[in-house]
Amino acid sequence: MQDTPKTPLLDRVNTPADMKRFSDGELTQLAHELRQETISAVSVTGGHLGAGLGVVELTVALHAVFDAPRDKIIWDVSHQSYPHKILTGRRDRIRTLRMKDGLSGFTKRSESPYDPFGAAHSSTSISAALGFAVARDLGGACDTGHGDAIAVIGDGSMSAGMAFEAMNNAGHLKKRLIVILNDNEMSIAPPVGALSNYLSRLYAEAPFQDLKAAAKGAIGFLPEPFREGAKRAKEMLKGMAVGGTLFEELGFSYVGPIDGHDMDQLLPVLRTVRQRATGPILIHVMTKKGKGYAPAEAADDKGHATGKFNVITGEQKKAPTNAPSYTSVFSDALLQVAADDPQVCAVTAAMPDGTGLSLFAERYPSRCFDVGIAEQHGVTFAAGLAAGGMKPFCAMYSTFLQRGYDQVVHDVAIQRLPVRFAIDRAGLVGADGATHAGSFDIAFMANLPGMVVMAAADEAELKHMVATAAAYDDGPIAFRYPRGEGTGVDMPERGEVLEIGKGRIVAEGARVAILSFGTRLSHSIEAREALMAKGITPTVADARFAKPLDEDLILSLARDHEALITIEEGAIGGFGSHVAQLLAEKGVFDTGLKFRSMVLPDIFIDQASPEDMYAVAKLSAADIEAKVFEVLNVTAIADKRA
Numbered sequence: 227m228q229d230t231p232k233t234p235l236l237d238r239v240n241t242p243a244d245m246k247r248f249s250d251g252e253l254t255q256l257a258h259e260l261r262q263e264t265i266s267a268v269s270v271t272g273g274h275l276g277a278g279l280g281v282v283e284l285t286v287a288l289h290a291v292f293d294a295p296r297d298k299i300i301w302d303v304s305h306q307s308y309p310h311k312i313l314t315g316r317r318d319r320i321r322t323l324r325m326k327d328g329l330s331g332f333t334k335r336s337e338s339p340y341d342p343f344g345a346a347h348s349s350t351s352i353s354a355a356l357g358f359a360v361a362r363d364l365g366g367a368c369d370t371g372h373g374d375a376i377a378v379i380g381d382g383s384m385s386a387g388m389a390f391e392a393m394n395n396a397g398h399l400k401k402r403l404i405v406i407l408n409d410n411e412m413s414i415a416p417p418v419g420a421l422s423n424y425l426s427r428l429y430a431e432a433p434f435q436d437l438k439a440a441a442k443g444a445i446g447f448l449p450e451p452f453r454e455g456a457k458r459a460k461e462m463l464k465g466m467a468v469g470g471t472l473f474e475e476l477g478f479s480y481v482g483p484i485d486g487h488d489m490d491q492l493l494p495v496l497r498t499v500r501q502r503a504t505g506p507i508l509i510h511v512m513t514k515k516g517k518g519y520a521p522a523e524a525a526d527d528k529g530h531a532t533g534k535f536n537v538i539t540g541e542q543k544k545a546p547t548n549a550p551s552y553t554s555v556f557s558d559a560l561l562q563v564a565a566d567d568p569q570v571c572a573v574t575a576a577m578p579d580g581t582g583l584s585l586f587a588e589r590y591p592s593r594c595f596d597v598g599i600a601e602q603h604g605v606t607f608a609a610g611l612a613a614g615g616m617k618p619f620c621a622m623y624s625t626f627l628q629r630g631y632d633q634v635v636h637d638v639a640i641q642r643l644p645v646r647f648a649i650d651r652a653g654l655v656g657a658d659g660a661t662h663a664g665s666f667d668i669a670f671m672a673n674l675p676g677m678v679v680m681a682a683a684d685e686a687e688l689k690h691m692v693a694t695a696a697a698y699d700d701g702p703i704a705f706r707y708p709r710g711e712g713t714g715v716d717m718p719e720r721g722e723v724l725e726i727g728k729g730r731i732v733a734e735g736a737r738v739a740i741l742s743f744g745t746r747l748s749h750s751i752e753a754r755e756a757l758m759a760k761g762i763t764p765t766v767a768d769a770r771f772a773k774p775l776d777e778d779l780i781l782s783l784a785r786d787h788e789a790l791i792t793i794e795e796g797a798i799g800g801f802g803s804h805v806a807q808l809l810a811e812k813g814v815f816d817t818g819l820k821f822r823s824m825v826l827p828d829i830f831i832d833q834a835s836p837e838d839m840y841a842v843a844k845l846s847a848a849d850i851e852a853k854v855f856e857v858l859n860v861t862a863i864a865d866k867r868a
């Protein structure tokens with residue numbers, strides 16, 4: 227048990243109203259205590275540490291100056307919102323972060339009136355804040371009233387097209403809107419791209435920016451301590467032609483860069499902006515991810531996400547592993563196919579470590595592309611690579627691929643371009659909850675004409691699927707695999723190229739067949755073993771493909787069994803629906819086959835351990851067993867034998 231920090235000022239704050247009378251000195255002390263409390267809480271829960279530590283002063287300053295929940299503070303991604311949660315009535319539950327029935331790791335409208343907008347995918351905050359600003363001006367009815375709309379967005383998230391779409395619109399509408407660019411020169415990995423270089427230049431050339439701000443009239447936004455210098459600068463600039471920042475060109479006033487850890491800069495700038503802003507304004511704040519906690523500051527990812535840890539040593543508690551992770555198997559398998567084929571290349575959207583592409587980037591730097599948080603571009607870029615004769619693997623989490631869906635349809639599928647989609651984090655992911663669940667990819671990929679869709683049942687199958695995708699040039703192909711470790715099967719030296727559209731029987735049985743698509747196969751086998759002890763021996767098969775379906779396998783299972791059950795870690799409308807469609811078309815139901823399809827329920831499942839989430843989804847081995855009894859209508863026999 228680790229000591230909780232002493233926090234005398236923080237103890238007096240239940241909501242932001244409690245800090246309104248604090249002096250600036252006390253606010254600085256409050257920030258210090260808030261940082262210690264954040265570290266202490268995350269040491270117990272694990273989670274997103276570095277981003278929150280970087281915005282501690284900004285969080286205190288925003289809540290001191292603005293009047294939430296009337297003023298809407300919208301955190302982009304919202305992985306940095308733990309300090310905000312502590313200040314807004316949730317401190318008593320902060321050590322339940324990301325746990326079942328606990329606080330979400332992200333902002334959530336249903337959790338608090340201080341969370342005006344939910345997030346977890348990036349780059350949505352400016353659009354949402356602009357919506358609030360327009361609703362305010364049009365007299366929209368809002369439970370918490372209407373005040374300022376403030377988007378806090380990181381430099382990584384600013385690289386996404388959506389952020390620029392929002393700024394383009396905001397610059398045109400000219401509504402009072404405050405955007406705070408939290409520039410810590412980090413995404414999850416160091417940020418990439420021209421925008422990142424541009425921001426670094428603004429930062430590196432800070433004195434020049436002061437001159438420019440003065441020249442453009444932004445002097446009115448600068449508080450007294452800065453104003454004198456700026457006035458002198460303005461004098462110096464007379465007669466000089468000075469271009470605006472990118473943000474000014476988009477119609478925003480620009481203030482900054484300022485030191486986001488210095489309350490003596492943050493408070494006066496925010497107060498002045500609050501008093502004076504009339505249209506859209508961007509405040510450029512420089513911060514340090516992981517600030518104030520040495521192990522986070524020293525880490526490569528600046529403490530982006532961490533397991534539970536010892537506060538003194540920074541040592542993280544790691545669960546023992548029994549098998550390689552799916553991500554690492556994908557990574558190794560891709561290296562193998564790339565060694566044989568110089569046209570194999572890879573695309574990630576700001577997730578080089580998460581997708582396992584960092585090793586590929588090290589080995590083949592000229593063939594690996596981190597496009598930044600830009601899934602839409604990443605997909606179309608991969609389409610272009612494919613059209614140009616390369617063999618791109620577009621490695622994305624299922625949940626983030628959602629953002630590039632039109633590009634999957636319009637740029638890849640319609641043109642039948644051989645982009646290989648490596649869909650990681652498919653299925654329920656645990657602590658990140660509903661926003662990160664990979665629930666929909668089977669449905670949204672398998673409904674596209676010409677798309678081949680595979681799911682790996684275990685890590686050896688994943689290796690085969692990477693080899694299959696590398697060898698397949700006739701059109702787009704996707705393979706999905708979950709977060710976490712494999713099942714511990716023996717690994718083949720090399721992946722084998724699978725026959726497209728062919729599944730496999732794993733265990734022969736009678737009366738009922740369980741046809742699994744993906745990693746529920748091991749649970750199906752577990753259920754089979756339990757059922758055998760009760761007198762029922764199901765056939766278990768691994769479909770491997772949701773598209774094209776193995777029609778021969780499915781129809782023979784239907785013919786040879788009284789009942790057929792499909793199972794998948796995906797939402798309704800996926801593999802089971804395609805099987806049902808086939809059976810209906812072939813008239814199989816007309817002759818009395820009993821059919822059930824086990825899919826994720828039609829709800830968004832809150833964060834919990836993956837096992838708990840699958841229990842909610844009723845996709846555990848025990849649920850499969852129960853489904854077999856139900857479909858065979860043999861509960862009485864089961865009860866007698868049990």
Ligand SMILES: Cc1ncc(C[n+]2csc(CCOP(=O)(O)OP(=O)(O)O)c2C)c(N)n1
Pocket residue numbers: 277280303305306346347348379380381382383384410412413414515575576577599601626629
């Ligand atoms: C659309 C989307 N793609 C990828 C991610 C994964 N992701 C979460 S945080 C993050 C980095 C964000 O960087 P930045 O906005 O600079 O915030 P920081 O962590 O540096 O505070 C990424 C890539 C995401 N949440 N949403």
Ligand SMILES: CC(=O)[C@@H](O)[C@H](O)COP(=O)(O)O
Pocket residue numbers: 274303305346414531580651655658709
């Ligand atoms: C906030 C965010 O989107 C990422 O940090 C995400 O939480 C990473 O998930 P993994 O831990 O599965 O890589």
Ligand SMILES: [Mg+2]
Pocket residue numbers: 380381382383408409410411412413
């Ligand atoms: Mg950043």
